Amino acid sequence: MEEKVIIKSERYDVKKLFLIIVIVGAVISALWALGITKKGISNVSRWYDEDREDYILHQENGHCNSSNMCSYCERFEEYPPKPIYVITEFFDWYETELLISLIPFAALSLIGALAYFWLHSYELTVTDKRIYGTVGWGKRVDLPVDSVSATATISLLKGVSVSTSSGRISFLVIKNADEIYKTMSDLLIERQQKKTVAAAEANIPGNNEAEQLKKLKELLDCGVITKEEFDAKKKQLLGL
Secondary structure: OOOOEEEEOOEOOHHHHHHHHHHHHHHHHHHHHHHHHHHHHHHHHHHHHHHHHHHHHHHHOOOOOOOOOOHHHHHHHOOOOHHHHHHHHHHHHHHHHHHHOOHHHHHHHHHHHHHHHHHOOOEEEEEOOEEEEEOHHHOEEEEEHHHEEEEEEEOOOOEEEEEEOOEEEEEOOEOOHHHHHHHHHHHHHHHHHHHHHHHHHHOOOOHHHHHHHHHHHHHHHOOOOOHHHHHHHHHHHHOO
16 A cells, blocks of 8 residues: 655754854854953053153153153154054954954854754654654654654754654654644554554454354365254354
8 A cells, every 4th residue: 555645844944043043143242342342442542642641741841852762752752643553552452352252153153053954954754654754963764653652742942752662753843843743643543543443353252253154164165064063063153
């Protein structure tokens, strides 16, 4: 009998999850870097202004002139214009902190990539004979319906789980998880009902006797036993 597909899984777009994680990391790093930049530029600008005030004070008090200048004033005269000074000194003093601020972006990008490659391959197909598909990292799964003992829904990373004698297998990020759960539950109930009916039929009085009578009739028709032997055995089986 040809296998019939009952339902297939519909996956969530895990690319969006990856992008959200990366964007969160980028925002955290940007805010961190912005705070460092604001603090750094303020500090370097303040250092320049303080040096300039000291330089002007030296000049006004006559402590330094072109022929007799202290090393401090001599050094300040070599300073570049303030904007260039601020940018140069900022990177000299805060370069390491800026690199450290990239850690959230790098870490969350890595986590997002791992989550994508873990979740993007999940898919599930339910037929009247088996349950098959792929789980995390692309691992293939193929289970006969008769081997499934239970099924359940998964709230976190929405999905369904299937239990067998070998363990539990989870299928995640499935949009129609509730529908698949109901379908598998119905299959399990139907299978259990068939087993119950078969067991009940096997225990119905007279079934074995009817089978034996059928065989005796075949023996009678073939001339293996006589009519008297058949009638006697028939009475015995029917308790007459």
